[in-house]
Amino acid sequence: MQTNIYKFFDGYYINASVGYKLRGDSTGLDLNNVWFGSLGANYRFSFKTKAGVVFDYRQSSFEDGEDIQELSVFVSNRIDNLWGVQLYTFTGFSESSPDWGSGIQVKYYL
Secondary structure, eight states: EEEEEEEEEESSSEEEEEEEEEOBTTBBBBOOOEEEEEEEEEEESSEEEEEEEEEEEOOSTTTTOOEEEEEEEEEEOOOOOSSEEEEEEESSTTTTTTTEEEEEEEEEOO
């Protein structure tokens, strides 16, 4: 279950999400159900280009694990009506989060 909230202003918007994930149990692995959420802000430079920052939080699925906490920054550009590309980087703030990472997403819009 998840809900998302958006608040739009002139050139930017803020967004928040909160949810609860039912993990269930598998043979030999006891997983906890978890709460998760995010809080972010996005700025639209033009119809094609936007940038933003997002903080993500998720409870650990394991009894003794640390909760996941990450901060991401991204820039997204729509190349044309069908294609877009997004560059991102992130850092973690707990032992269960990666120290850092980055990547690229190629998007196809229907």
